[in-house]
Amino acid sequence: MAKYDDRKTKIQATKLRKVFKERQHEVVAVEDLHIDIKEGEFSVIVGPSGCGKSTFLYMIAGFEKVTEGELLLDGEPVLKPGRNRGFVFQEFALYPWKTVKGNIRMPLEIGGDISEEKMDAKVQDYINLVGLEGFENAYPHTLSGGMKQRVGLARALVYDPDILLLDEPFGSLDAQTRKIMQQELTRIWQEVTSHSEKKTVVFITHSVIEAVYLADRVFVMSARPGHIKAVIDVTIPRPRSYTGDEFIQIRLEVLNHLEEEVLKAAEMNKGELSAK
Numbered sequence: 669m670a671k672y673d674d675r676k677t678k679i680q681a682t683k684l685r686k687v688f689k690e691r692q693h694e695v696v697a698v699e700d701l702h703i704d705i706k707e708g709e710f711s712v713i714v715g716p717s718g719c720g721k722s723t724f725l726y727m728i729a730g731f732e733k734v735t736e737g738e739l740l741l742d743g744e745p746v747l748k749p750g751r752n753r754g755f756v757f758q759e760f761a762l763y764p765w766k767t768v769k770g771n772i773r774m775p776l777e778i779g780g781d782i783s784e785e786k787m788d789a790k791v792q793d794y795i796n797l798v799g800l801e802g803f804e805n806a807y808p809h810t811l812s813g814g815m816k817q818r819v820g821l822a823r824a825l826v827y828d829p830d831i832l833l834l835d836e837p838f839g840s841l842d843a844q845t846r847k848i849m850q851q852e853l854t855r856i857w858q859e860v861t862s863h864s865e866k867k868t869v870v871f872i873t874h875s876v877i878e879a880v881y882l883a884d885r886v887f888v889m890s891a892r893p894g895h896i897k898a899v900i901d902v903t904i905p906r907p908r909s910y911t912g913d914e915f916i917q918i919r920l921e922v923l924n925h926l927e928e929e930v931l932k933a934a935e936m937n938k939g940e941l942s943a944k
């Protein structure tokens with residue numbers, strides 16, 4: 669862990685708590701969550717379904733308000749969404765009536781402070797980066813899932829944010845495409861960090877293989893209310909493969925931590941169902 673101590677903190681949560689109030693009752697989604705994500709770090713969060721992963725990511729994005737505790741980006745509390753954060757959604761969330769180019773251009777158009785020419789050049793750069801040359805004028809419905817998520821990535825990166833947030837972005841892809849996208853995301857992350865300052869990534873998944881393939885550090889979240897239960901360093905050099913003793917050993921370690929929480933979450937769901 670020593671290697672992380674001297675790096676600048678980018679995202680810091682202290683005693684973070686998030687409560688959703690529904691008509692009759694409250695849902696405590698996140699409680700007593702502490703995390704310290706370093707600048708330039710590729711962090712991956714795994715956890716059982718419903719444990720508060722999306723909620724935590726939405727708070728970093730500024731989409732959801734913090735109930736209690738502290739959530740700091742570069743030492744400042746998160747108050748609202750901003751250009752320093754790019755977000756990739758699981759369900760792509762593309763505008764069906766806009767082309768690939770149009771979708772990626774959207775954030776720049778909303779910003780409204782860049783000339784048309786510069787916008788076009790920027791958009792083309794990111795289209796090339798994510799490997800969509802030739803598909804500039806295609807509409808989302810004509811694209812495969814993997815290609816849609818390339819558009820999602822380009823759109824999240826077009827403002828050159830220093831934090832990239834991804835909520836199970838490859839969850840709906842078939843196994844083969846998912847692997848390709850994991851490799852592509854690693855390549856893209858390395859490319860964007862080589863010619864600008866380092867990008868900090870927070871990536872959510874419930875696939876342990878995906879987590880170990882991508883992460884500098886894997887954070888395991890507990891069953892709801894979610895907090896960070898274990899932190900596992902992955903120092904395997906990139907490009908990684910999905911095999912090898914070290915990979916398998918780390919995978920087992922993460923899996924052990926996760927399984928306990930998945931069982932707890934399953935028990936909790938059973939209890940909630942029988943109470944209904």
Ligand code: ADP
Binds near residue numbers: 689695716724
């Ligand atoms: P995960 O992403 O880990 O699957 P979520 O963060 O989506 O979990 O949800 C955590 C808990 O908070 C769940 O019990 C979910 O039902 C609840 N929750 C999430 N968003 C809302 C909301 N907008 N209103 C009420 N409850 C919510």
Ligand code: MG
Binds near residue numbers: 722723
């Ligand atoms: Mg989620």
